[in-house]
Amino acid sequence: MYQEDTIAAIATGMTESGIGIIRISGKDSVASGNQIFCTISGKKILDTVESHTFHHGYILDDRSIEMDDRKNHDWKNHIIDEVMIVVMRGPRSYTGEDIVEIQCHGGILVIQKILETVLSTGVRLAESGEFSKRAFLNGKMDLSKAEAVMDVIHSQNEYALRSSMNQLRGVLSEKIKELREKIIFEIALIESALDDPEHISLDGYGPELQKKIDDISFVLQQLIDSFQNGKLMREGIQTVILGRPNAGKSSLLNTLLGEDRAIVTEIAGTTRDILRETVRLSGISLNVTDTAGIRNTEDKIEKIGVEKAIQYAKDADLILFVVDGSAMLHEDDEEILSILKDKKTIVLLNKSDLSTVVKEEDLKKMVPENARIIKISTVDHRGIDELEETIKDMFFHGQLQSSNEPLITNIRHREALQEALSSLNLVKKSIEDGMPEDFYSIDLMSAYASLGKIIGEEVGDDLIEEIFSKFCMGK
Helix, strand or coil, X not given: CCCCCCEEEECCCCCCEEEEEEEEECCCHHHHHHHXXXXXXXXXXXXXXXXXXXXXEEEECCCCCCCCCCCCCHXXXXXXXXXXXXXXXXXXXXXXXXXXXXXXXXXXXXXXXXXXXXXXXCCEECXXXXXXXXXHHCCCCCHHHHHHHXXXXXXXXXXXXXXXXXXXXXXXXXXXXXXXXXXXXHHHHHHHHHHCCCCCCCCCHHHHHHHHHXXXXXXXXXXXXXXXXXXXXXXXXXXXXXXXXXXXXXXXXXXXXXXXXXXXXXXXXXXXXXXXEEEEECCEEEEEEECCCCCCCCCHHHHHHHHHHHHHHHCCCEEEEEEECCCCCCHHHHHHHCCCCCCCEEEEEECCCCCXXXXXXXXXXHCCCCCEEEECCCCCCCCHHHHHHHHHHHHHCCCCCCXXXXXXXXXXXXXXXXXXXXXXXXXXXXXXXXXXXXXXXHHHHHHHHHHHHHHCCCCCHHHHHHHHHCCCCCC
16 A cells, blocks of 8 residues: 555644645655646756755646646646745655655645645545654654654653654664564574574573573663653643642742733632643643642632642642741641642742741651752742752652663553563573473563564554554644
8 A cells, every 4th residue: 555655744733834834755746746836937847856856936726737838828827836845755755755845835725725736636635644654664763763753743841852852763762672682682592402402502591591681671670660750751740739828829830830820819719720731840841730729618619629629639740838938837737738648749938038937847847758848939939940950859860861861751662661571570480490491482582572562563553553543644
């Protein structure tokens, strides 16, 4: 199929912009482009141009126009848009096939009109993710790199983007291929020895293999352990702001956002419903939920807001407990403290620009042992930089992923790594139990296959279809 038909789609967003791109891929892409494109002087040249060259001209809405008569200027009445067009012949292209990209003005109507004209040449509309799927099937990228394409598009912060780009460059692929090479070497050695025991001996091989498996397992466990950081970088830290009414929760949210999104008044209980915003701090994302002030209340609506706040706190990665430092601690603060057990918590002693009556030493005796305490002011923004550094320290041990080491962000990859590690543990068990060497080979092959799922060498058509169906149409 992928060698026979030609596909096309809009590769840019369907919004008004400076430039729009229509992408065509397949064996007839150049012929399709040649039917509807001509130079400024009216020449059709695409079938003769060199690969990876740009050309300036027009897209025409009638491909049946006779262009040979240079004195006939009727073709100018059929111009849709003035464009730049690029020809990239396979296999030196994204999909590995011939590709033509039309770069036109970014109006929605003109982009749609050009796509319709392309499809009129016999080209079909691409399915979601079909360009990347063709790149995978034609060996231009492995499955982990293809998945990284969408991760790059959906990156919400600097570190998620950097991690996605590392994966797209092949950092994870190379690590997986390196591990598979080590495993297949041992499989080949065992199989060779079993086939030719007179010339290849496996005496003392068990302890030697066990050491190699330990080394591979260590790397696998490191990759698995990186998933939590990777997930937080990719999806953001689920953060809930708690505090009693008028402690400064909504002011904190506005300070973090740099704009007034939450209503702030001196009236206790102003925030009754849940307000969610995404905040970017030092390259990481916080999915922040501002909640109703927690207190005993007879107001039915406010009471529902308090119950929601408690529920969201239970599911949070991080709780920011805002304490009004200018007022004495209250029984409502003590109720919040009961929620903080076993949760990563930063206690923010707010209103430090005023005369404070709450002592940091007193708070330390009340909050969980692992909680951090920071003095802040949402008026003059003091303590906000310290808050950013504290969050990085709590979740990423002070340093975010900045090297070329792979970071696991995809749950499918984590599951494959766990399967491979389990198979290697079975090999170690067989060695310890003194089982025959052919038992080693079975589980080594299972580990090899599990790692192959990550780069797409051991996956079925259904999984491939599922992965690429999540891509946008032009990608």
